[in-house]
Amino acid sequence: FAEMTLRDIRPPDQQAHLTASLYATSHGEVAFATGLHRTKEGRLLEVEITTRTTTFEGRPARIALAMDVTERRRAEEALRASEERYALAARATSNAIWDWELATGRLTWSEGLTTIFGVDRSAIPEHADWWMDAIHPDDRARVRAGIHAIVDRVDGGTEWQDTYRFR
Numbered sequence: 001f002a003e004m005t006l007r008d009i010r011p012p013d014q015q016a017h018l019t020a021s022l023y024a025t026s027h028g029e030v031a032f033a034t035g036l037h038r039t040k041e042g043r044l045l046e047v048e049i050t051t052r053t054t055t056f057e058g059r060p061a062r063i064a065l066a067m068d069v070t071e072r073r074r075a076e077e078a079l080r081a082s083e084e085r086y087a088l089a090a091r092a093t094s095n096a097i098w099d100w101e102l103a104t105g106r107l108t109w110s111e112g113l114t115t116i117f118g119v120d121r122s123a124i125p126e127h128a129d130w131w132m133d134a135i136h137p138d139d140r141a142r143v144r145a146g147i148h149a150i151v152d153r154v155d156g157g158t159e160w161q162d163t164y165r166f167r
Contacts, residue, residue: 009037011044037066046070074091100128102151117166136165 010040014035025126051064051113068103095113107128135143143164150160 011036011038034069037068046073098131105129134167136167139164 009030035047035049036044037047038044045068047066048063048069049066051062054061054063090110090112093112094116095110096116097110098107098113100107105128107130108126109121109124111121113121113124132140132144143162144164147160150158
């Protein structure tokens with residue numbers, strides 16, 4: 001790899017873009033670019049490149065770091081696709097779906113909160129306390145106990161179901 005030139009590393013259609021983005025900086029500035037690199041075997045990697053101009057032994061020099069982000073990009077794309085599928089499924093149901101991050105107490109709702117209850121999601125705090133406070137006082141203790149029972153389960157069970165009144 002150390003013996004490869006920029007022309008060896010970058011696919012032809014990306015060489016001009018990389019050269020322009022990395023060499024348009026003045027002394028000391030950091031430049032950043034993304035794109036594809038080709039390995040010696042010809043496999044393409046998605047990379048993020050950071051460079052900085054400096055002086056080395058009295059001469060201008062450029063330090064470059066190329067980080068392989070291929071797997072990270074694949075994971076980001078898979079997450080984006082999963083979130084899109086979830087949003088489509090949530091819109092297709094007539095339910096108010098919520099997700100509760102137990103570690104942080106953050107509670108997020110699907111669009112069903114607005115369509116069913118008329119609650120503007122952007123107007124409510126993203127904390128479980130709001131939801132618990134909106135449960136009818138006569139049902140609240142039972143609902144809280146049911147949720148804690150499932151959260152405290154040792155066998156990893158994650159399903160909870162109940163019927164309660166909601167303001």
